[in-house]
Amino acid sequence: xxxxxxxxxxxxxxxxxxxxxxxxxxxxxxxxxxxxxxxxxxxxxxxxxxxxxxxxxxxxxxxxxxxxxxxxxxxxxxxxxxxxxxxxxxx
Numbered sequence: 267x268x269x270x271x272x273x274x275x276x277x278x279x280x281x282x283x284x285x286x287x288x289x290x291x292x293x294x295x296x297x298x299x300x301x302x303x304x305x306x307x308x309x310x311x312x313x314x315x316x317x318x319x320x321x322x323x324x325x326x327x328x329x330x331x332x333x334x335x336x337x338x339x340x341x342x343x344x345x346x347x348x349x350x351x352x353x354x355x356x357x
Contacts, residue, residue: 267311269295269340270318272326274306280331281305287329293321304336 276284281299288308289297295311310321322337 267313268315268318269343270310270312270322271338271340272308272310272322273304273336273338274308274326274332275334276305277331277333278305284329284331287331288326291321291325293317293325 274284274288285297285299285306288294288306293310293312295309297309298307299305300307308326310318312318312321318337318339322335326332327335
């Protein structure tokens with residue numbers, strides 16, 4: 267599975283509607299509204315790299331309220347359970 271993190275700048279008056287529209291798209295796993303220099307962060311999970319382009323350029327970027335996106339592709343996933351398990355080996 268391929269994971270991409272998409273930072274989304276939106277029209278400030280359409281953040282909730284845009285967030286829900288992004289969340290409803292196939293391939294979108296989660297959407298967060300947040301404080302800071304971006305309005306929304308979406309986690310995309312797809313099987314093939316070509317699908318990332320489909321989700322972002324053909325879907326997210328065409329939604330009303332979306333002004334700009336920046337995409338980051340994840341190489342490896344870390345979570346607290348995996349890190350903890352790594353430190354507890356041999357105990």
